[in-house]
Amino acid sequence: MTSLESVPNLEPVPRLAPARVSPATRMPRLLDGAWSEWSAHLDAHLDRHGPPPVHVRRDALIDTVERSGLTGRGGAGFPTARKLRTVADSGRGATVVVANGMEGEPASSKDRLLLTRVPHLVLDGISLAAHAVGADRAVLCVHRGDPDFADWLRGCVEDRAAAGIDPVRIEVAELPRRYVASEQSSLVRFLDGGPAVPTFGPRPHERGVGGRPTLVNNVETLAHLAQIARRGDHWFRAVGAAHAPGSMLTTISGAVNRPGVYEVPMGLSVGEALLLAGGPAERPKAVLCGGYFGAWLPAEVAWNVPMTHGDMRRAGAALGAGILIALPESACVLGETARVIRYMAQETAGQCGPCVFGLPALAEAFSELAFTGGRGRGIQQVRRQIDLVDRRGACRHPDGVAALARSALDTFADDALDHDRQGPCAGLRRPPVLPLPPRSEREEVRK
Amino acid sequence: MSHVIRVNPIDCRAHGMCAELLPEMIQLDPWGYPIVAEHPVPEDIVGHARRAASACPTLALLVEDGDRPRRR
Amino acid sequence: MNLSLNGPGLWYVTRATGIVTLLMLTFSVFLGVVTRSRRSTRRLPRFVLLGLHRNVSLMVMIFLTLHVLTTVVDSYTNISLLDAFVPFLSQYRTVYLGLGALACDVLIAVVLTSLLRERIGFRTWKTLHLLSYLCWPVALVHAWGTGTDPGVLWGRWIGYACVAFIAGVVAWRLVIGARPDRADTLAP
Numbered sequence: 001m002t003s004l005e006s007v008p009n010l011e012p013v014p015r016l017a018p019a020r021v022s023p024a025t026r027m028p029r030l031l032d033g034a035w036s037e038w039s040a041h042l043d044a045h046l047d048r049h050g051p052p053p054v055h056v057r058r059d060a061l062i063d064t065v066e067r068s069g070l071t072g073r074g075g076a077g078f079p080t081a082r083k084l085r086t087v088a089d090s091g092r093g094a095t096v097v098v099a100n101g102m103e104g105e106p107a108s109s110k111d112r113l114l115l116t117r118v119p120h121l122v123l124d125g126i127s128l129a130a131h132a133v134g135a136d137r138a139v140l141c142v143h144r145g146d147p148d149f150a151d152w153l154r155g156c157v158e159d160r161a162a163a164g165i166d167p168v169r170i171e172v173a174e175l176p177r178r179y180v181a182s183e184q185s186s187l188v189r190f191l192d193g194g195p196a197v198p199t200f201g202p203r204p205h206e207r208g209v210g211g212r213p214t215l216v217n218n219v220e221t222l223a224h225l226a227q228i229a230r231r232g233d234h235w236f237r238a239v240g241a242a243h244a245p246g247s248m249l250t251t252i253s254g255a256v257n258r259p260g261v262y263e264v265p266m267g268l269s270v271g272e273a274l275l276l277a278g279g280p281a282e283r284p285k286a287v288l289c290g291g292y293f294g295a296w297l298p299a300e301v302a303w304n305v306p307m308t309h310g311d312m313r314r315a316g317a318a319l320g321a322g323i324l325i326a327l328p329e330s331a332c333v334l335g336e337t338a339r340v341i342r343y344m345a346q347e348t349a350g351q352c353g354p355c356v357f358g359l360p361a362l363a364e365a366f367s368e369l370a371f372t373g374g375r376g377r378g379i380q381q382v383r384r385q386i387d388l389v390d391r392r393g394a395c396r397h398p399d400g401v402a403a404l405a406r407s408a409l410d411t412f413a414d415d416a417l418d419h420d421r422q423g424p425c426a427g428l429r430r431p432p433v434l435p436l437p438p439r440s441e442r443e444e445v446r447k
Numbered sequence: 448m449s450h451v452i453r454v455n456p457i458d459c460r461a462h463g464m465c466a467e468l469l470p471e472m473i474q475l476d477p478w479g480y481p482i483v484a485e486h487p488v489p490e491d492i493v494g495h496a497r498r499a500a501s502a503c504p505t506l507a508l509l510v511e512d513g514d515r516p517r518r519r
Numbered sequence: 520m521n522l523s524l525n526g527p528g529l530w531y532v533t534r535a536t537g538i539v540t541l542l543m544l545t546f547s548v549f550l551g552v553v554t555r556s557r558r559s560t561r562r563l564p565r566f567v568l569l570g571l572h573r574n575v576s577l578m579v580m581i582f583l584t585l586h587v588l589t590t591v592v593d594s595y596t597n598i599s600l601l602d603a604f605v606p607f608l609s610q611y612r613t614v615y616l617g618l619g620a621l622a623c624d625v626l627i628a629v630v631l632t633s634l635l636r637e638r639i640g641f642r643t644w645k646t647l648h649l650l651s652y653l654c655w656p657v658a659l660v661h662a663w664g665t666g667t668d669p670g671v672l673w674g675r676w677i678g679y680a681c682v683a684f685i686a687g688v689v690a691w692r693l694v695i696g697a698r699p700d701r702a703d704t705l706a707p
């Protein structure tokens with residue numbers, strides 16, 4: 001029997017969520033019971049939630065998901081019911097479900113939290129999705145960083161098999177720990193025996209694993225699905241905003257007093273979310289919204305932006321996978337951005353010339369502006385390099401970097417001008433804020 | 448029916464024939480990879496576009512139906 | 520010159536077309552290597568080099584056809600149409616002629632797949648096109664073994680020249696290399 005003690009290398013997570021669901025806020029939902037010692041136990045899970053309703057009619061299930069307004073929690077925010085329907089109605093025989101638990105973003109921990117604290121909720125979601133789309137194969141993808149983690153998850157699947165819960169046996173696949181490996185088409189390619197790098201071609205829902213229509217969903221999305229299937233669309237919509245219903249997990253880090261993963265209703269403002277995380281530890285200058293594929297917003301602007309895809313986009317940023325990083329006033333936006341771009345340049349799949357050559361060139365130009373500066377043509381050089389990479393690869397990797405770089409230059413135009421004319425600012429003297437994995441952990445994608 | 452040009456960036460090996468054969472719509476970046484104009488191909492050079500696609504040694508240049516746009 | 524079917528005259532045409540085929544094939548392989556390197560000069564842009572490669576290859580097919588036809592039709596030797604395509608059947612210089620038939624088959628495969636490359640897709644086409652690196656040496660050995668001309672000095676020098684040409688361009692390609700592209704800088 002699996003228990004929390006057997007989960008290796010569990011990072012400490014602040015125990016802030018209330019022990020019971022608060023009637024006033026109706027929260028938490030995904031993380032309800034997640035702090036108990038036995039949250040990962042199948043028995044405790046079944047006691048609390050009951051078995052997943054895998055015998056409801058498939059179209060009824062998809063209808064419920066559609067009414068609930070659930071959107072993908074992996075970053076794109078695509079309506080989940082539409083994805084389910086596309087795969088379910090493909091009419092080409094049995095389909096495949098792939099659960100994306102890779103969490104390629106260094107600044108995100110929510111997927112890992114779900115998989116270690118409430119794995120059975122995720123596994124329920126996978127089962128239900130498999131039922132909804134008529135899949136005869138289901139795979140949960142995680143990264144290889146932790147050798148015992150995948151085995152532990154397989155143990156959870158074993159427990160469920162013994163109890164006869166899942167219509168399809170869920171496989172656990174381990175992929176290289178690289179940024180591009182967490183892309184949808186990378187997962188499909190790896191499961192088909194290829195390297196974990198993106199493809200340019202038909203989307204997974206058209207031709208995925210083994211050429212079959214494949215549903216790829218983030219593990220958080222599937223966890224929400226597991227709850228919606230049990231409790232209905234009205235329940236789901238009871239929190240959140242009308243145009244963005246439900247709750248979401250957000251990973252908050254940077255200069256806040258209690259960094260960690262929090263479950264918040266969609267539509268909560270960034271400021272309120274930061275306050276949940278203990279509020280800023282230092283006076284904030286900017287908030288990176290949406291992670292390394294998102295954008296910078298000045299702190300005063302970010303503070304009032306509701307956390308929904310639409311509102312974030314209108315504000316010039318992105319919700320992404322719910323990542324918020326607070327940058328203190330003492331730090332330098334350009335310097336931090338330069339570090340991230342350099343990391344991204346090393347994380348290309350190595351397949352597309354414009355990315356392989358263009359991202360390092362962008363990283364160099366940006367670093368030059370941030371760390372040396374003073375020549376007066378730095379901004380122009382950076383903008384030129386941004387235009388050379390934007391939308392020129394097979395996947396969204398270069399696009400994300402371009403968006404981040406642009407947002408730094410546009411949102412902090414004054415800082416950029418100062419750097420360009422006078423050289424680096426004092427912000428570079430303090431230790432860096434944005435989290436990046438160390439070099440030693442980066443693996444080869446072609447294994 | 449309108450046509451658009453797309454490049455498969457994974458197959459593209461920067462041979463550069465496309466830019467030689469369709470300079471109206473394709474420029475090369477500093478590393479020899481094509482930068483393709485996104486507007487539809489003007490009717491009078493569709494033939495040249497097809498020839499450029501045929502000449503691509505890796506078949507990375509694609510001339511496609513502009514009325515049914517594909518992702519990227 | 521007696522070019523009737525009963526004299527040695529037709530044999531001269533066979534030899535001549537054979538030599539021209541070999542020279543054109545050598546030139547085509549040379550152009551193929553240059554095309555693959557993605558280099559060009561100002562007077563010879565890449566699409567010209569590619570166009571030349573394709574046209575020279577078609578010329579190879581024309582001269583090869585003449586070479587095979589004159590051989591088969593000639594009653595001076597006992598080579599049938601079947602011998603021209605199925606290797607090692609003929610009685611006359613079995614091995615060397617067989618190699619010629621082999622080279623001919625490979626060449627037909629390479630040219631056909633190239634004509635259909637937009638239908639069969641790049642990867643399939645590329646794999647099959649590599650067979651052309653097999654075709655050329657086999658053709659060369661065939662010429663050496665069946666040809667009357669290597670017995671003559673100028674015949675041998677044509678052979679040496681072809682070898683030098685290809686060896687040279689391959690060495691150039693290996694040493695100076697292609698124009699760098701993303702494969703040289705795969706992310707670590």
